Each structure stands twice: as structure tokens, then as C-alpha cells.
Amino acid sequence: MSPDVFFNQFMSGLARGALLFLVASGLSLTFGVLRVLNFAHGSLYMLGAFLCYSLWAKILLPSLGFYIATLISAIIMGAVGLIIETSILRALYKRGWPEQLLATYALILIITDLVKWQWGGQFLSVSRPRPFTGAVFVFGLPFPAYNLFVIALGLAIAIFLWWLVYRTRLGDIIRAAAHDREMVAALGIPIPWLFTWIFVLGAFIAGLSGAVAAPFGAVALGMDIEIIVECFAVVVIGGMGSLPGTLLGSFIVGQVYSFGIMYKPELALAFIFMVMAVVLIIRPWGIFGRPER
Amino acid sequence: MRSGVLIKGKVVVFLVAALVAGISGVGLAQEPIRLGAIWGFAGPCHMLSESAVKGIKMAVEEINSAGGILGRKLELIIRDTEMKVDVGSREVKDLILREKVHFLIGPCSSGVALALQVVHSEYKILRISTMANTEAQTVDKFTPYVVQIVPNTYMEAVAATRYMHKRYPKAKRFATIAPDYEFGRREEAAFSEEIKRLVPDAKIVYEAWPKPGEKDFTSFITAIMAKKPDAVHSSLFGGDLVAFTKQAAPYGFFEKIPFMALYDLLVLTALGDDAPEGVMGFARGDFFMDPNPKMMQFTEKYRMTHGTYPDCWAVQAYDGVYLLKEAIEKAKTTSTEDVIKAMEGMSFDSLRGRFTIRALDHMGTVPVYQGVIAKDPKYPFKIWKDISRTPGEEVIRPEESVREIWKKTGVVR
Numbered sequence: 001m002s003p004d005v006f007f008n009q010f011m012s013g014l015a016r017g018a019l020l021f022l023v024a025s026g027l028s029l030t031f032g033v034l035r036v037l038n039f040a041h042g043s044l045y046m047l048g049a050f051l052c053y054s055l056w057a058k059i060l061l062p063s064l065g066f067y068i069a070t071l072i073s074a075i076i077m078g079a080v081g082l083i084i085e086t087s088i089l090r091a092l093y094k095r096g097w098p099e100q101l102l103a104t105y106a107l108i109l110i111i112t113d114l115v116k117w118q119w120g121g122q123f124l125s126v127s128r129p130r131p132f133t134g135a136v137f138v139f140g141l142p143f144p145a146y147n148l149f150v151i152a153l154g155l156a157i158a159i160f161l162w163w164l165v166y167r168t169r170l171g172d173i174i175r176a177a178a179h180d181r182e183m184v185a186a187l188g189i190p191i192p193w194l195f196t197w198i199f200v201l202g203a204f205i206a207g208l209s210g211a212v213a214a215p216f217g218a219v220a221l222g223m224d225i226e227i228i229v230e231c232f233a234v235v236v237i238g239g240m241g242s243l244p245g246t247l248l249g250s251f252i253v254g255q256v257y258s259f260g261i262m263y264k265p266e267l268a269l270a271f272i273f274m275v276m277a278v279v280l281i282i283r284p285w286g287i288f289g290r291p292e293r
Numbered sequence: 294m295r296s297g298v299l300i301k302g303k304v305v306v307f308l309v310a311a312l313v314a315g316i317s318g319v320g321l322a323q324e325p326i327r328l329g330a331i332w333g334f335a336g337p338c339h340m341l342s343e344s345a346v347k348g349i350k351m352a353v354e355e356i357n358s359a360g361g362i363l364g365r366k367l368e369l370i371i372r373d374t375e376m377k378v379d380v381g382s383r384e385v386k387d388l389i390l391r392e393k394v395h396f397l398i399g400p401c402s403s404g405v406a407l408a409l410q411v412v413h414s415e416y417k418i419l420r421i422s423t424m425a426n427t428e429a430q431t432v433d434k435f436t437p438y439v440v441q442i443v444p445n446t447y448m449e450a451v452a453a454t455r456y457m458h459k460r461y462p463k464a465k466r467f468a469t470i471a472p473d474y475e476f477g478r479r480e481e482a483a484f485s486e487e488i489k490r491l492v493p494d495a496k497i498v499y500e501a502w503p504k505p506g507e508k509d510f511t512s513f514i515t516a517i518m519a520k521k522p523d524a525v526h527s528s529l530f531g532g533d534l535v536a537f538t539k540q541a542a543p544y545g546f547f548e549k550i551p552f553m554a555l556y557d558l559l560v561l562t563a564l565g566d567d568a569p570e571g572v573m574g575f576a577r578g579d580f581f582m583d584p585n586p587k588m589m590q591f592t593e594k595y596r597m598t599h600g601t602y603p604d605c606w607a608v609q610a611y612d613g614v615y616l617l618k619e620a621i622e623k624a625k626t627t628s629t630e631d632v633i634k635a636m637e638g639m640s641f642d643s644l645r646g647r648f649t650i651r652a653l654d655h656m657g658t659v660p661v662y663q664g665v666i667a668k669d670p671k672y673p674f675k676i677w678k679d680i681s682r683t684p685g686e687e688v689i690r691p692e693e694s695v696r697e698i699w700k701k702t703g704v705v706r
Contacts, residue, residue: 005519012511019509122340123532125539125563135543144543147511217508217536218563222336226506258512262519265501266473268512 004141009258011138015147017254018154019216022209024231024238024246025161026202032178032241033198036089036100040107042228044080044203048073048210049219050115053124056214066129070211077207078200085199090192108224115221126214146215153212157205158247165243174198178241233276239289248287325368326361326627328353328614329394331385331409332424333376336506337472337531338401340559341606345424346371347599348607349398352614362618363625370394374405381405382412389416395627396421398613403427403446403475407434414438419629421617423609426577427475428483431654432695435704437633440650442616442643442657443609444577446476447690449661450483450528452683453553453575456663457524458491460573461551464523466498470513470537471528473502480528488526498522503533510537514544527554535563547572556666558604561674568666568675575663577605578645581676582662588644602672612643616650648685653692653706658685 027041055069084107092100127133128146135142165171177184177194185191213223230253235241238249253272260268285291330349332342353367361367370392374381381400388394389412397413397420400406406425413420414436421440422430428445444452458464467488471477481500488495499520501513514537517525529537534554541547547569556574558581576582580592580603591611595603603611616636621627624635637652648658664677699706 005515008515008519009512012515015511016509116334120339120343122343123337123535123563125535125565125567127567128539128543133543135545142544144511144540146543213508215539217510217540218532220336220506220508220532221339222506223508226508258515261501261512262516265499265513265516269504 004139005262007139008141008143009262010255011143011147013255013258014251015144015150015254016257017250017252018151019209019213020227020230020234020253021154021247021250022150022157022212023206023227024234024250025157025243026205026209027228027231028235028238028241028243028246029161029205030199030202031235033174034089034093034195036093037097037104038202039101039104039228040084040111041202041206042224042226042231043108043111044077044206045210045213045227046115046221046224047080047111048077048207049214049223050119050124050210051076051207052211052214053126053219054119056126063130066126066215070208073211074204074208077210078204080207081200081203082196084203085196089199090195093195112221112224123218123220125218128215150212150216154250157208158243161243230272233272236276236286237279239286242286242288242290245286245288323365325366326363326396326621327368327370327392327394328617329385329388329392329397329399330369330371331374331381331388331397331399332371333374333381333401333405335373335376337533338376341424341531342399342401344559344604344606345399345401345610347595348603348609348611349614351595351598351607352611356614356618362621363627365627367614367618374400374402374409376402376405378405378408382408385409385412389413389418394418395629396617396632398423398610398617400425403429403479406430407475410434410436410439417629419633421613423613424606425476427479428690429475429479431656432690432698433702433704435654435699435706437655438629440616440633440636440655440657442613442648442650442659444659444661444685444688445656446479447483448659448685448688449575449577450480450526451487451688452661452681453573453663454484454487454491454526455683455688456575456681457526457551457553457573458488460665461524464551465492465494466496466521466523468499468501468517468520468522468525469497469527470501470503470510470517470525472505472507472530472533474505477502477505477528481526484526503529505533507533508536510540513537514541514546518544518546518549522550524551525553527552530555530557531560532563534560538564538569539567542567542569553663556677557606558602558674558676559606561666561676565674570666570668570675572666573663574666574677575661578608578660578662579603579605580608581669581672582664582680583645583660583682585644585646587642591644608644612641612645616641616643646682646684651689651692654695656685656689658689660684661688 023045051073052069059065132146132149136145234249234253238245256271260271353369356367372384401424403425419438426443426445428447430439431441469481471481553573557576558579561568620632620636624631636650640649650657661683664680667678669676
């Protein structure tokens with residue numbers, strides 16, 4: 001394989017990995033703290049994409065419109081997260097996994113039907129915003145500028161989350177709560193408050209990534225399930241609830257898929273799950289994860 | 294007291310019912326002909342199915358306001374397969390057993406169509422296939438209870454391949470990209486069969502099989518470009534094709550590599566200004582591809598009703614209902630076997646011109662269209678130029694070839 005082909009494929013994988021990281025980071029964060037595997041995380045992402053489309057189509061500002069629409073979608077999704085956490089999830093923390101899975105799965109169906117009712121089943125399309133409409137030349141090779149934007153945003157969110165979790169007092173609480181939530185509660189920190197805000201943050205990031213994904217491909221029903229399945233692969237490989245693990249997992253899944261397509265396109269998706277299976281056998285808690293106590 | 298009110302209530306309801314029945318008395322004279330429309334309102338099928346239902350409803354309303362078929366009203370019952378094989382089988386069974394439909398029209402997905410076929414053939418109910426176009430419906434898995442009036446995967450791919458070859462006669466190295474299910478597999482198989490017939494030393498250098506509903510084609514695009522093919526044939530459609538097109542454009546893909554895919558009106562509309570001019574498309578009869586008087590008259594009426602231009606999905610579904618009407622009138626009965634007999638060899642004036650239902654395998658000799666994406670100031674979306682209308686007779690699989698396949702698949706006819 002010539003170096004330019006390798007580079008091109010690597011960059012495609014990086015862009016896909018960045019988008020996966022955006023979605024999976026929220027999933028992993030909420031799981032790490034709340035210990036709830038939110039099946040509906042992909043649906044929040046999908047809703048964010050549809051909201052972004054509608055707002056973008058309404059605002060009609062050629063260059064700024066998309067960014068405003070993205071921000072508003074993310075904020076709305078944060079608010080949706082607030083409603084979901086306080087009305088549904090809060091009642092379920094004390095229940096077992098089966099109830100939580102059922103409830104979040106029910107959310108998938110509800111959100112899918114809401115989207116179907118509001119937007120119909122058509123595929124919608126958001127134009128790429130300026131200045132990311134064309135291609136940039138990296139080492140003389142064309143590369144879609146928007147993909148670079150997605151990669152940059154993925155990095156920015158990774159740095160922000162790292163700062164939040166490892167460099168702030170809230171981060172100390174988050175990590176402590178992930179480790180031993182009774183102890184944190186005993187220290188007088190209001191756990192319900194913490195859970196709500198972590199879930200809102202997760203939903204905000206989901207909405208943001210959905211909005212950013214809108215000009216990437218098409219906005220359509222089904223994008224929720226598609227992304228959540230790959231996100232599960234990401235967090236299983238990297239380790240549930242681990243930020244560096246999610247980053248590494250996204251990178252691996254993106255690259256395995258991209259080079260899989262190059263060599264054996266019919267098996268590209270299968271490769272991802274083969275890697276996942278190997279990780280599950282050797283290190284069931286993921287590369288950066290910790291075994292459950 | 295209570296029961297008195299109730300009885301009085303019942304009497305009133307009865308009187309009202311009788312009155313309503315009296316007013317619309319004509320409709321009650323004879324049992325209506327029930328048509329079960331089974332479509333997929335999910336995924337890439339959703340928009341296509343919505344268009345099809347619009348076409349069907351228009352035809353049904355026209356027929357009923359003109360006195361129905363054999364003096365009987367046509368009643369429409371719509372069901373959703375959700376693009377799933379199991380849901381489709383359940384719904385079609387329900388249409389047949391509970392709704393007691395006389396005929397079926399649909400579905401969208403080729404995979405679902407093959408599953409439905411098993412069920413309704415068992416109950417001896419005829420289905421008109423106007424969208425799902427796998428050749429298996431009429432060839433490999435032939436049953437007399439299917440009539441196909443959409444160009445099948447073989448016809449569509451053969452005609453498209455010839456068009457591509459005519460425009461790029463020197464191309465020898467090809468790549469394909471198609472959704473990984475029945476339809477995509479069939480189209481690309483027919484493409485490689487035909488291109489090797491036209492260009493004996495042709496080579497397929499790369500085959501990409503993204504899953505239906507894929508949103509990120511970046512890796513596929515760079516992989517295709519790395520193989521440096523002379524041309525690319527694709528059976529991506531709907532939302533998948535929209536996503537592919539938008540992602541490929543920044544790479545300069547369409548300037549570098551001749552590309553052909555299912556650029557129908559829906560995709561062109563969704564892409565708007567992003568539709569790449571000069572790229573080749575194939576489709577099944579959107580209004581602008583066949584501007585004959587009958588089509589244009591239909592287009593005007595469709596626009597008045599729905600506010601949009603009719604795409605090939607509406608056109609074909611509309612044709613399907615009228616084909617059924619003509620066959621029932623020819624048979625003078627709704628008995629399935631008689632209607633099938635009437636259809637065999639029957640010629641029919643459709644919106645897409647005249648075609649014949651081949652008696653052997655119930656495949657209509659419907660036309661296939663190819664062209665090149667171009668701007669037209671008359672429309673708010675891009676359309677095609679250099680349009681080629683390939684009559685079905687030129688690309689339909691020869692009868693001997695069909696019989697050959699039947700020998701292998703065990704169809705006796």
C-alpha cells in the first residue's frame with residue numbers, strides 16, 4: 001500500500017473514530033457515574049441531528065446558521081436529558097439492570113416514534129457549513145475540511161472532559177462517586193443532584209454530536225441504533241466508564257473499520273466485533289476499564 | 294330507566310345508520326374490491342413508500358369517481374412492513390385472512406418481497422410488484438401470483454451498464470458500491486455479467502458492500518479512489534446515496550471518476566444544489582424522464598393534489614392500480630386465476646408508455662431510464678439531460694435464459 005493510500009484511509013478512520021468518541025464519551029460518562037447503561041443515548045444523538053436540521057432550515061444564515069443550530073440543539077437535548085433523568089431514571093436507580101434496560105429501550109421506541117411523527121421518515125440533509133465546505137490538502141491529498149472539523153471537535157471534547165474529570169473539584173466528586181457512591185453521599189454531597197447534572201451533560205454531548213453528524217451524512221431514522229451498536233463496541237473495547245478507554249476504543253474501531261473496508265469490505269463490520277470479542281475474552285472489563293467489584 | 298335510554302339510543306343509531314346507508318346506497322349494492330397495499334414506512338423505504346401510496350390513492354379515487362371496476366368500488370387497506378421480513382409476513386397474512394383482500398400491491402424492499410411471496414402464493418392471492426424489483430420474484434422463485442411492473446434488477450443493471458459503456462467505451466477497470474442485501478447483490482451481479490459481455494477484458498477491481506442505512510461512506514470513498522477504477526457502478530439509493538454523494542464531493546470524486554447510481558427525483562430533490570452535474574443516473578420513470586402527454590397530464594394533477602412532482606415510485610404504483618383494473622375488466626371477475634390469465638400477454642398503456650406482461654414469467658416489458666444530472670431553470674431541483682429510454686424488450690432476460698435458471702431452481706412451468 002502506498003503511503004498516500006495509507007494516509008487517506010487512516011484519516012477516514014480518524015474522522016469516524018472522532019464521531020464515535022463524541023457519542024460514546026457521553027454514554028461512558030453516564031455509565032461511569034450513574035451505573036445506568038443508557039440504551040437511548042443513540043436516540044438523543046438522533047434527536048439532536050433532527051433538531052439541528054429543523055433549526056438550520058429555519059435560521060437561514062449561510063455561515064453562522066449551522067453553528068447556532070448546533071448549539072441550540074445541544075442545549076435542548078440537555079434539557080431533554082434533565083426531564084428524562086428526573087422523571088424516569090431517578091425512579092430506577094434502586095432497581096436492577098433488567099428494569100433499567102427495559103426503560104431505556106422503551107425510550108428508544110418512544111423517541112423513534114416522536115421523530116417519525118414530527119419529521120416523517122424522510123431523509124434530510126444539512127449542507128456543510130462554511131468554512132468547511134470544500135477540501136483541504138494534507139500532504140497534497142484532498143481531505144474533506146468538515147472531517148477535520150469533526151476530528152478537532154472530538155479532540156476538544158476529549159480535552160474538556162479530561163479537564164473536567166481530572167482537574168476540577170466536580171471531577172473529584174465524579175471519580176469518587178464512580179468508585180464508591182455511598183461514601184460520597186456520606187460526605188454530604190447530594191448524589192441526586194450530581195446524577196442529574198452528569199446525565200444532562202451526557203445528553204448535551206449526545207445532542208451536540210448528533211448536530212455535528214447532520215452535515216456528515218444524512219439525517220434519518222435508524223441512525224440511533226446504528227451508532228449505539230458501534231458505541232457499545234467502543235466502550236467494551238476501551239473499558240466502560242473510562243475516558244481514556246473510550247478515546248482509545250473509538251480510535252481502534254474507526255481504524256479497524258476503515259482498513260477493513262480497504263482489504264475485505266464485506267467483513268469490515270465483522271472485524272470490529274471480532275476485536276471486541278478478543279478483548280472480552282482476554283480482558284472482560286476492557287483495556288482501561290476496572291473489574292466490577 | 295337506564296335501559297330505556299339505551300334502547301332508545303340503539304334505535305337512534307340504527308335509524309342514522311339506515312339513513313346513511315340509504316344516501317350512499319350505490320356503494321352497498323355490491324361488495325367492494327379490496328386492495329391491500331403493503332409498504333415499508335421505515336429506513337430508506339419510508340419516502341419511497343409514501344410516494345407509492347400517493348400514486349395508489351390518486352388512482353383509486355379516479356377509478357371510484359368514474360364508477361369503480363365492474364360497478365364495484367375499489368377499497369384500499371394500507372399496511373406497514375417496517376421493512377422487516379417478519380412484520381411483513383404477519384401483516385400480509387392479516388390482510389388476506391382478516392381483511393379478506395382480493396389483490397395486493399407492494400412492497401418496497403426486495404428482501405421483504407421474497408418473504409411475502411411465500412405467504413400470499415400459498416393463499417393464492419395476486420400481488421402487483423411496483424417497487425421491489427429483485428429478479429428472484431419472477432425468475433428464481435417464480436410463482437404465478439406475482440406480476441412485476443418495475444424494471445427488475447437484471448433489466449435495470451443491464452440497461453445502465455450499456456449506457457455507461459456507451460459514454461465511457463474505453464473503461465476497463467470497474468469498482469462497485471452497493472447496499473449489502475438482495476437488491477444490491479442482484480444489481481451488481483447483473484452489472485458485472487453485462488460489462489464482461491460488452492468489454493471482454495473488463496475487471497472488477499473493488500466491490501464495496503456497505504450495510505443499508507450506512508451514514509458514513511468516507512472510508513469506502515477513499516478505498517475506491519485508491520484502486521483508481523476507470524468507472525464506478527453503484528446501486529446505492531435514497532438516503533444512502535444522498536450521504537455518499539455529499540461525502541464524496543469534497544474528495545473531487547465526481548470530477549475524477551465516472552460514476553453511475555440511482556439518482557431518481559427523490560435523491561435529486563434531497564441533494565438540491567449538491568447534486569453533482571455530469572454524473573450518470575438510472576431510474577424507473579420519474580416524470581421528467583418520459584414527458585409523454587399522459588405522463589404530463591398525470592404530473593399536473595399530482596402537483597395540484599400533493600404540491601410536489603411525481604417520482605417514479607408514485608408513477609409505477611399508479612400504473613399498478615390501473616393495470617389491475619384493466620385485467621379485472623378483461624376477466625370480468627375478481628377471481629385470482631382468471632385475472633392472472635387475463636394479464637398474461639396483456640398490453641397496457643401506462644404512464645411510461647405501452648408495455649406487455651410476458652406470459653412466461655409475469656415480467657412487464659417496462660422501460661428503464663438513464664441520463665446525466667444537469668440543471669434546468671424550469672425546476673427547483675436538478676434533472677437529467679441526454680435521457681435514454683430503454684424499452685423493456687431490449688433488456689429483459691431472454692425466455693431461454695429464464696427456463697435455464699428454472700431448471701436449476703426447480704420451477705416447473
